[in-house]
Amino acid sequence: MIEMEHVTKRFDGGGTAVDDLTLEIPQGVTVALVGPSGCGKTTTMRMINRLIEPSEGRITVNGEDVRSVDPVIFRRHIGYVIQQVGLFSHMTIAQNIGSVPKLLGWSADKIKARNEELIALVGLDQSMLTRYPRQLSGGQRQRVGVARALAADPPVLLMDEPFGAIDPIARTRLQNEFRQILQGVNKTVVMVTHDIDEAVRMGDRIAIMRAGKIVQYDTPDEILSRPVDAFVEDFVGADRALKRLSLYEVSKVMQPGVDPAAAAKIAPDADLRNALSAMIAANTDRLAVVNAAGAPVGTVTRDAITAL
Amino acid sequence: MTLLNQAVTWIIENPAQFNRALGQHLLMSFVSILFALAIGLPLAVVILNRKAAAFLAVNSVNALRTLPSLAILAIMMPILGIGLWPSIVALTILALPPILLNAFIGLRDVDPDALEAATGMGMSRSQILWKIRVPLAAPAMFAGLRTACVQVLAGATLAPFIGGGGLGDFIAVGIAGMDMSRLLVGAVPIAILALLAEFLLSMAERLLFSERNPAT
Numbered sequence: 258m259i260e261m262e263h264v265t266k267r268f269d270g271g272g273t274a275v276d277d278l279t280l281e282i283p284q285g286v287t288v289a290l291v292g293p294s295g296c297g298k299t300t301t302m303r304m305i306n307r308l309i310e311p312s313e314g315r316i317t318v319n320g321e322d323v324r325s326v327d328p329v330i331f332r333r334h335i336g337y338v339i340q341q342v343g344l345f346s347h348m349t350i351a352q353n354i355g356s357v358p359k360l361l362g363w364s365a366d367k368i369k370a371r372n373e374e375l376i377a378l379v380g381l382d383q384s385m386l387t388r389y390p391r392q393l394s395g396g397q398r399q400r401v402g403v404a405r406a407l408a409a410d411p412p413v414l415l416m417d418e419p420f421g422a423i424d425p426i427a428r429t430r431l432q433n434e435f436r437q438i439l440q441g442v443n444k445t446v447v448m449v450t451h452d453i454d455e456a457v458r459m460g461d462r463i464a465i466m467r468a469g470k471i472v473q474y475d476t477p478d479e480i481l482s483r484p485v486d487a488f489v490e491d492f493v494g495a496d497r498a499l500k501r502l503s504l505y506e507v508s509k510v511m512q513p514g515v516d517p518a519a520a521a522k523i524a525p526d527a528d529l530r531n532a533l534s535a536m537i538a539a540n541t542d543r544l545a546v547v548n549a550a551g552a553p554v555g556t557v558t559r560d561a562i563t564a565l
Numbered sequence: 566m567t568l569l570n571q572a573v574t575w576i577i578e579n580p581a582q583f584n585r586a587l588g589q590h591l592l593m594s595f596v597s598i599l600f601a602l603a604i605g606l607p608l609a610v611v612i613l614n615r616k617a618a619a620f621l622a623v624n625s626v627n628a629l630r631t632l633p634s635l636a637i638l639a640i641m642m643p644i645l646g647i648g649l650w651p652s653i654v655a656l657t658i659l660a661l662p663p664i665l666l667n668a669f670i671g672l673r674d675v676d677p678d679a680l681e682a683a684t685g686m687g688m689s690r691s692q693i694l695w696k697i698r699v700p701l702a703a704p705a706m707f708a709g710l711r712t713a714c715v716q717v718l719a720g721a722t723l724a725p726f727i728g729g730g731g732l733g734d735f736i737a738v739g740i741a742g743m744d745m746s747r748l749l750v751g752a753v754p755i756a757i758l759a760l761l762a763e764f765l766l767s768m769a770e771r772l773l774f775s776e777r778n779p780a781t
Contacts, residue, residue, distance in 0.1 A: 308685060333687030343682030347700040357686050405686070415685075 258284045259305060259413065259445060264314030266300050266469075274300040276469035278314070282462075284412075287439055287446040289460030291453055292492070297469040298449045302415050305447060306335045318413055333357055336406030336414035336444070340421040342398045344390035350376070350401055351386040357409040375404040378438060396427045403435065407442065414439070416448040420455060432458050453493050457481065457500055465489050477504055502529040502562065510561040511546050515553040519545035525554060529562050571746035572753065587754065590731035593649065593724060594717045597656035601664050601713055604657070606706070609668035610694065623669065630662040634720040642727045652721070652729025659720045660713035667709025671702030704774045711766040718759045722751070732758075 259282040266275040275297040282288050290298040303309040304316060307328040316323045323331065344353050354375055355368040363371070376386055379400040390398060399419060406414055419435070420428045436459055439446055450456055456463045457477045464474045465488075473485045481501035484490040493500065508525040521539035523532050525546050535544055542559040576583045612619040632640075637655045645651035675698050683697045722733040732751040739748025 306685060329687050329689045331687070332685060335687075337682065337685030339678060339681055339685070341678035343676070343678035343680075345679055345683070345697060345701075346676070347703075356683075356688075360687060360692070402682075405682075 258282065258319055259447065260315075260317045261301070261304075262315045264301075264304060264311045264316060266297070266304060266309060267312045273469055275304070275311070278469065278471060280464060280471060280474065282445055282447065284319075284445055285443045286461045287436075287444075287448065287459060288462045288464055289448045289450055289456035290464050290466060291450050291456040291460075292466035292472075294451060296466040298451075298466050299417060301466070302417060302447050302449045305413070306332050306337060306415055333360055333409065334411050334413075336411040338399075338402050338406045338414070338416040338419045340418040342390075342402040342422075344398055344401060344405075346390050348389075349386065350388050350390065350393070353390065353401060354386075354405045354408050356405060361409055363409075371408060372404075375407060376401075378407070378441075379404045380434060396423055396431055399423060399431065403438070407444075410442075412445060414444045414446045416446065418450055419448065420450075420452075428455075429458075435459070454500065457504065465492060477501075499530050499533070502533060502565070503531075505529045505565065507532050507544075507546055507557050510565060511555040511557050512561065513555050515545060516543055516556040519543045519556055521545070522547045523557065524549070529565070532557055533559070533562055568746045568749055569753070572749040575746065575750050583750065586730060586732050586734050586751070589649070589729075590718075590721050590724075590733070590755070590758070593652055593656060593721050593729060593731055594714070597653050597660050597717050597721075598710070598713060600653070600657040601660035601717075602710070605661050605664035605709075606668050609665055609672055612669060613672050613694075613698075619669065619673075623666065626662045626665050629658060634659055635723050635726070638723050638727050647728035649729050651727050652724040652731075655727070656717050656720055656724075660717045663709045663712035663716065664706075665709075667712070668702065668706045671705025671709075672698050675701045704770065707766070707770050707773065711763065711770065714762045714766060715759050718762055719755060722755055 259280075261278055261280040264275055264278045265273065267273050278297075278301060280288075280301075290301055292298050300309055304311050305318065305323070307323055310324075318335070344350075345356070348356075351369070351372050354372050355363075358368045358371060372386055373383060376383060381397060381400055381404075385393070385397070385401070390401070393401065399422070403419070406416075420432055423431055432455060439459075448456075448459055450459075460477060462474065463477055463480050465472045465480065467488055473480055473489050475483075478501060480489065481493055481497045481504075484493055484497070490497070505528060506525065507523055507527050507529060510529065511525060520541040521535050521544050523535055523544045523546055525548060532544060536542060536559055544557050545553050546555045546557055547553050608622060612622045629637075634655075637658050638652070641651045641655045645654055679697055679701065680693065683693045688696065721729070721731050722736060724731045725733040725737040732755050735751030736748050737751075739745065739751065
């Protein structure tokens with residue numbers, strides 16, 4: 258759990274990056290800090306692990322004031338992922354992932370076992386462990402970056418534009434995969450992004466920031482269905498209704514019974530945005546829901562989707 | 566070719582004299598490189614986070630670099646007299662710029678993302694220096710050492726002018742006596758030494774740091 262109370266950051270030049278910000282992030286929740294560049298989202302995140310010291314206010318992580326502890330030791334218990342990954346090119350992938358455990362004095366055997374566990378968790382082959390960062394693709398490096406951040410099993414994970422350097426096709430896949438990984442490990446995650454789609458896809462909650470303040474802090478559904486003001490409405494985009502549909506799976510609005518009139522098919526775990534798209538493509542108002550085995554399990558109608 | 570033959574014949578007939586000069590040459594060069602490393606590498610670390618000191622050191626060393634080797638030797642003579650040690654001091658000064666500059670720039674220009682990640686994961690300043698900066702700057706440091714070795718091996722040729730001895734002796738004698746073959750007794754081995762140093766050190770560089778390059 259992370260609490261920020263009335264946190265302000267003024268820089269020497271006179272600018273205020275973060276202005277009297279209060280934010281509470283419950284244990285195990287992923288929060289996406291999102292906003293235009295210069296809104297203070299990165300500064301906000303970097304104050305949590307004290308890479309930046311706040312000018313005013315209080316930040317606690319799991320009840321402990323971050324200023325009461327040695328920042329160097331403290332950071333070993335907070336995972337940190339950055340856009341350019343920052344892998345150490347003179348170390349193997351195994352040595353990279355084992356960096357924090359080594360700082361913490363783990364035994365070589367324990368580090369080795371943990372490395373093998375983590376490389377599998379992020380979906381890479383064990384043979385990667387003996388390679389060097391330059392032998393990996395951008396997506397593979399970012400996976401290693403996440404594995405490295407999770408190595409010592411920190412309760413809190415900070416991610417600064419983690420997918421910014423990944424090509425768009427791999428990005429969506431990686432986002433979905435990381436979402437699964439993060440749900441499996443029960444971490445409190447703070448993620449900075451300028452991409453509202455990424456925030457919607459990854460965040461349990463989204464904090465939309467502007468000029469050092471949080472404008473709206475809510476679930477993706479609430480933000481997309483009820484933006485608090487014109488700024489948020491504009492920021493989430495004119496297609497916010499469609500974005501919101503992508504939050505839900507077909508199974509949520511599926512009705513039992515197979516409708517013989519259904520002209521097209523959809524999987525139960527497809528999102529509703531794709532379901533609507535399939536209806537438009539087939540010029541129909543209902544789809545047959547078929548499971549992976551090809552057996553029909555129900556029907557989804559356009560009315561059910563728009564009523565959501 | 567006859568000149569070269571005469572030079573080889575001379576070496577065969579005077580092995581003691583040649584070996585002594587070769588030994589002096591290598592000793593002088595080796596000790597100067599060691600001194601330059603002992604001064605240059607720690608200095609690079611010290612000035613790393615001190616802007617004013619770095620500015621001063623880099624510019625002084627660059628100024629030193631513009632001095633011809635002979636001038637450095639000439640400056641040393643009135644200060645330190647003649648003999649082996651003044652030559653070593655002069656050669657150390659010659660070796661210092663490439664070693665210091667390469668080390669400093671290598672340490673300074675380490676991938677900022679690696680530094681950010683290292684700081685963010687909880688490495689202390691000294692851990693970042695020893696575990697991240699130094700290993701990442703090692704290739705640059707090594708390149709500086711290579712340049713310094715070649716410069717010193719060649720620069721030691723001038724040591725006889727302040728009584729330092731070495732292979733340059735033969736060149737000095739050759740010039741004084743208008744004896745081309747004697748001159749080659751010094752010049753050819755010096756050239757071979759410099760080329761050999763360059764070759765061996767680049768081999769070593771490739772062996773040491775090859776793993777960081779992508780597999781082809």
